[in-house]
Amino acid sequence: MQSIYYFSGTGNSLYIAKKLAENLDDCELIPVAKAWKEDDLTSKSEKIGLVFPLYYYGLPAIVYDFLDKFDLNSTEYIYAIVTSGAGGSGAALSQVKKLLKKQSKTLNAGFSIKMPANYIPLYDVPSEEKRLNTFEKSEEKLDKCLEIIKAEENKIKREPAKLIGKVANLYFRKKVNRKDKKLFADEKCNSCEICEKICPVNNINMVDGKPQWQHHCQLCLACLHFCPQEAIQYGKRTSKRRRYHHPQIKINEIINQK
Ligand SMILES: Cc1cc2nc3c(=O)[nH]c(=O)nc-3n(C[C@H](O)[C@H](O)[C@H](O)COP(=O)(O)O)c2cc1C
Ligand code: SF4
Ligand code: SF4
Structure with a gap:
């Protein structure tokens, strides 16, 4: 039995989570927005995926708080996929690692996938041509992620989490x-x-x-x-x-x- 926990505002992360679930055996999709309201936040799966957007160089507050409470005791393989407008994962994967370490768990695999950027308070949505190009590349990236996840390999995208990103995300989550x-x-x-x-x-x-x-x-x-x-x-x-x-x-x- 495996589970994918996701959070998504405009569907990019949900799309990735759905594609993963379709291609993995016996995999259920669980929304973080529903799960984090449960009193008993205990994983019943051996393999867990986390799929969420990058917010201000790091985790969305709801995902951070969820992971802080989530009991992963019976889980053996954990992976995370960050969707982002620029394509990086900022401090998100190192934040996940740190939260898992609190319960002596490791993040086995971590990736980022570039998807159309939705943060229109700062910039306009990319043109249709750019969006189509991004979707095409994201499918290739997703296939590579799937190979690694299916084989339960250990592979984390190396991206030094810059201090400025960590601080920006901390400030964002607080406010x-x-x-x-x-x-x-x-x-x-x-x-x-x-x-x-x-x-x-x-x-x-x-x-x-x-x-x-x-x-x-x-x-x-x-x-x-x-x-x-x-x-x-x-x-x-x-x-x-x-x-x-x-x-x-x-x-x-x-x-x-x-
Ligand atoms: C509040 C907010 C902050 C964001 N911050 C970043 C960021 O720091 N870097 C980045 O590349 N994209 C950023 N984005 C863009 C999203 O990460 C990206 O569009 C993501 O794929 C959206 O996923 P969703 O459709 O599942 O909500 C931000 C979006 C929002 C709403
Ligand atoms: S931006 Fe805020 S109010 Fe709007 S849907 Fe998201 S959480 Fe709700
Ligand atoms: S703000 Fe938009 S979605 Fe909300 S009630 Fe008005 S028209 Fe409907």
């Missing part, structure tokens, strides 16, 4: 819950309630037909990218930028991760 202060719905909002449904951590309540953010945000940007009206903005710069979600991941798959 992330209140980052939603910059999220708002503009006049295009038609009260469809999709943002409330899609938020993996139930951070949105509809009040008088408009979303209100409750300050326990993970900044996954699912609400912003999946809003059918493109009405959700983050600060001043996102109104003219494109929206993105993985083309093969349906909205219900993101909704169902909690």
Whole structure:
């Protein structure tokens, strides 16, 4: 029995997790957003995969907190795949290693896969041509990861975690819950309630037909990218930028991760 735990805002990590699960024997997919609410966080699998996006050079806060509580006692082989816009893994793999070490476990294999960047508060979504190119290369990379995972080899991508990345990620995780202060719905909002449904951590309540953010945000940007009206903005710069979600991941798959 093997399990893959994933977290995903716009579907890149979920797509990778699904492809892995399809190609591995007897493998279940478990959303971190659902799992971390359980009282008993104990692994029942011999082989565990973790798939998540890179946030500010490191782990998303929810993934960090989950791993800190997750009891991996009966697990023998652990691997992690980080999806990121630039293609690196920053401090994420060394953070996973450190968290596992606390329970005398090792990260056996760790990889990063470049996927389309979704952080539109900073930059626009890549062009369609670039996205297609990225998808093509990601499939090749995924095949290589699969070979290693199937053979249960020990192989971790060597990437020195720079101090600046570790500090940036620590600061991000500390502040992330209140980052939603910059999220708002503009006049295009038609009260469809999709943002409330899609938020993996139930951070949105509809009040008088408009979303209100409750300050326990993970900044996954699912609400912003999946809003059918493109009405959700983050600060001043996102109104003219494109929206993105993985083309093969349906909205219900993101909704169902909690
Ligand atoms: C809050 C946030 C921070 C991000 N930080 C980084 C980063 O430091 N480096 C990077 O290459 N990509 C960064 N990205 C881009 C995502 O890692 C990338 O698009 C990822 O594949 C998204 O995965 P998902 O679709 O499963 O949510 C960031 C995205 C978000 C939302
Ligand atoms: S998803 Fe968009 S249109 Fe629908 S309620 Fe939320 S902000 Fe409004
Ligand atoms: S409020 Fe939006 S950005 Fe924050 S966790 Fe929910 S879906 Fe993600």
